[in-house]
Amino acid sequence: xxxxxIAIIGxxxxxxxxxxxxxxxxxxxxxxxxxxDPQVRxxxxxxxxADRICExxxxxxxxxxxxxxxxxxxxMGDAAREIAGALPADALVxxxxxxxxxxxxxxxxxxxxxxxxxxxxxxxxENSGPDAGxxxxxxxxxCIITPPEPCNLLLLTKLVEFWEALGANxxxxxxxHHDLVLAVTxxxxxxxxYTIVGTASDLEEVTRSEVIKYSAGGFRDFTRIAASDxxxxxxxxxxxxxxxxxxxxxxxxxxxxxQRSIRVGDGDALFDHFARTRAIxxxxxEEGQDDARPDFGRADHDD
Amino acid sequence: xxxxxIAIIGxxxxxxxxxxxxxxxxxxxxxxxxxxDPQVRxxxxxxxxADRICExxxxxxxxxxxxxxxxxxxxMGDAAREIAGALPADALVxxxxxxxxxxxxxxxxxxxxxxxxxxxxxxxxENSGPDAGxxxxxxxxxCIITPPEPCNLLLLTKLVEFWEALGANxxxxxxxHHDLVLAVTxxxxxxxxYTIVGTASDLEEVTRSEVIKYSAGGFRDFTRIAASDxxxxxxxxxxxxxxxxxxxxxxxxxxxxxQRSIRVGDGDALFDHFARTRAIxxxxxEEGQDDARPDFGRADHDD
Numbered sequence: 001x002x003x004x005x006i007a008i009i010g011x012x013x014x015x016x017x018x019x020x021x022x023x024x025x026x027x028x029x030x031x032x033x034x035x036x037d038p039q040v041r042x043x044x045x046x047x048x049x050a051d052r053i054c055e056x057x058x059x060x061x062x063x064x065x066x067x068x069x070x071x072x073x074x075x076m077g078d079a080a081r082e083i084a085g086a087l088p089a090d091a092l093v094x095x096x097x098x099x100x101x102x103x104x105x106x107x108x109x110x111x112x113x114x115x116x117x118x119x120x121x122x123x124x125x126e127n128s129g130p131d132a133g134x135x136x137x138x139x140x141x142x143c144i145i146t147p148p149e150p151c152n153l154l155l156l157t158k159l160v161e162f163w164e165a166l167g168a169n170x171x172x173x174x175x176x177h178h179d180l181v182l183a184v185t186x187x188x189x190x191x192x193x194y195t196i197v198g199t200a201s202d203l204e205e206v207t208r209s210e211v212i213k214y215s216a217g218g219f220r221d222f223t224r225i226a227a228s229d230x231x232x233x234x235x236x237x238x239x240x241x242x243x244x245x246x247x248x249x250x251x252x253x254x255x256x257x258x259q260r261s262i263r264v265g266d267g268d269a270l271f272d273h274f275a276r277t278r279a280i281x282x283x284x285x286e287e288g289q290d291d292a293r294p295d296f297g298r299a300d301h302d303d
Numbered sequence: 304x305x306x307x308x309i310a311i312i313g314x315x316x317x318x319x320x321x322x323x324x325x326x327x328x329x330x331x332x333x334x335x336x337x338x339x340d341p342q343v344r345x346x347x348x349x350x351x352x353a354d355r356i357c358e359x360x361x362x363x364x365x366x367x368x369x370x371x372x373x374x375x376x377x378x379m380g381d382a383a384r385e386i387a388g389a390l391p392a393d394a395l396v397x398x399x400x401x402x403x404x405x406x407x408x409x410x411x412x413x414x415x416x417x418x419x420x421x422x423x424x425x426x427x428x429e430n431s432g433p434d435a436g437x438x439x440x441x442x443x444x445x446c447i448i449t450p451p452e453p454c455n456l457l458l459l460t461k462l463v464e465f466w467e468a469l470g471a472n473x474x475x476x477x478x479x480h481h482d483l484v485l486a487v488t489x490x491x492x493x494x495x496x497y498t499i500v501g502t503a504s505d506l507e508e509v510t511r512s513e514v515i516k517y518s519a520g521g522f523r524d525f526t527r528i529a530a531s532d533x534x535x536x537x538x539x540x541x542x543x544x545x546x547x548x549x550x551x552x553x554x555x556x557x558x559x560x561x562q563r564s565i566r567v568g569d570g571d572a573l574f575d576h577f578a579r580t581r582a583i584x585x586x587x588x589e590e591g592q593d594d595a596r597p598d599f600g601r602a603d604h605d606d
Contacts, residue, residue, distance in 0.1 A: 098520070125597035125598045126597060141519055142516050144517070181517055184502070184514065185503070185513075185514055186520025186521045186522065188499065188502075189524065190521050192495055195558045197580040198580055200488070206483055206484050206488075210484050210488070212590055213445050214485065214488040215592050215593070216425050216426060216445070216592055217401070217425045217485060218490075218492035219487070219488040220584075220587050220592060221496075221525075221528060223583055223593070224599065226577075227581045227584040228577075230573075230578040231574065233577050237565045241568070248562055251499060254502045254505075255555070259548065262494075262544055262547060262548060267538075271534065271537045274497055276501070277497055277530070280503075280504060280511070280515065281429075281530040282530075284515050284518050289518050290518070290519075290523045290601070291599075291602055293602070294428035294429060295428045295429070296527065297601060297602055298593070298599050
């Protein structure tokens with residue numbers, strides 16, 4: 001039997017989706033929710049993101065057997081301190097953050113008497129806030145759990161079952177490896193997307209209107225990721241600095257090599273590079289991690 | 304009255320889509336098609352990509368009033384030489400290539416006696432080949448026409464009407480400006496995507512299987528673009544070298560600045576950059592150049 005009284009702290013895309021997913025998939029469980037923004041609490045009440053929206057984090061946590069922090073990485077410590085004292089001693093503490101080493105440390109310092117098992121559902125959209133969540137966000141997505149050493153195996157099993165109940169596939173790994181993997185599959189792509197959208201916005205010779213009009217040539221794909229929540233992403237890059245800088249270094253070396261091939265007109269080198277990047281997309285589609293339809297199944301071709 | 308006998312040279316994604324779109328939108332017109340690959344001609348016949356699939360380019364062009372080259376940029380000159388002598392002197396020559404200065408020059412050298420007005424429909428998917436085309440590819444997409452100086456205005460008007468009939472919005476600009484605009488809205492994004500997919504494939508500490516499993520964190524978006532036709536993209540970077548290198552230089556400067564902000568922990572600089580890239584996506588959606596649904600409307604959340 002997995003958790004029965006789940007407190008969700010932070011009611012944006014992830015927190016809201018967890019609330020809606022619990023209602024759909026774990027009908028026996030009850031949820032409490034809290035967000036420090038009163039407007040978000042109001043909207044969360046209207047959308048019924050949790051069974052009960054509380055006015056304080058402590059209230060939400062008071063009877064929980066699982067509390068999940070769904071706030072930006074840099075806000076985890078403060079959010080956790082708000083429930084210290086109210087949270088039952090046998091409740092498990094978890095989260096959904098995109099960098100695990102720094103968050104494990106912040107939660108551990110704030111709640112030293114509780115078991116803490118961090119988790120990261122690799123799922124999301126470019127939208128954020130209390131209107132962004134939906135119950136199927138975790139379907140067929142991977143959730144990475146990073147158990148501490150040592151780890152309470154009963155609680156770990158219950159957390160695995162919780163995420164599986166929400167439709168996710170679960171994998172465990174150590175926090176350091178998680179941060180390296182996510183640096184390449186998520187953090188670097190976001191940094192690159194934010195950069196290129198900024199570069200395109202700042203040109204003098206090409207107007208912003210031209211960038212927008214002709215964005216279907218490829219640029220528009222990057223604007224989706226670059227529309228993600230700036231607070232969360234600021235925190236991610238600060239919290240996972242070393243791994244991001246390492247991946248960025250490799251990316252820059254590879255880009256410099258391609259740049260040189262363009263400059264000297266080495267068509268064979270360009271072709272060889274471009275030809276070997278197709279296979280990975282095929283694998284991603286085969287493993288159910290992306291839409292198989294052309295152009296992600298975009299509907300905009302039909303007026 | 305726009306063109307009535309359209310020869311399509313090259314029957315991949317673009318050529319095939321033109322053939323299907325002409326049948327849907329210009330029922331009075333007839334199309335001939337040619338591809339140098341016999342397998343492609345066979346498949347084009349089966350899919351009826353043109354009314355008549357010919358065994359030689361000269362055959363396809365013999366009675367045309369418009370010939371459109373839909374081959375990679377580096378193959379334009381050779382393809383055009385194949386129809387020299389067969390093409391009627393009053394036929395208009397055009398193309399769909401992604402770089403306009405080099406293609407205008409190649410077509411002009413191969414077909415010095417014909418009027419040439421290059422065009423570039425900013426539309427496509429990651430798929431290529433004779434199975435990739437569809438009739439609505441150009442709906443609500445921009446087609447950029449780059450008229451030479453001087454230009455036959457009657458032929459220009461007919462070409463504008465042709466593309467508008469296929470559902471496109473038409474804009475004209477000079478070829479040099481086109482190449483700069485597309486360097487930022489299309490060529491640089493493709494180069495970046497090819498680079499990051501290559502970087503992720505080459506890691507030792509993170510396995511390929513991990514990259515694939517956790518790609519929903521952002522990486523998978525880049526794999527779509529990096530699955531595009533390698534021959535075409537090799538040619539694009541060779542043909543539009545100067546503009547691509549200029550944009551790449553700006554991108555690298557901007558990336559270096561963000562890298563420094565991460566290294567020194569300047570959260571305010573990161574936040575300011577990330578916060579200003581949201582507006583451009585809103586504009587792209589408002590102007591109908593992308594799907595407004597979260598995650599491009601991907602269907603993979605529902606099993």
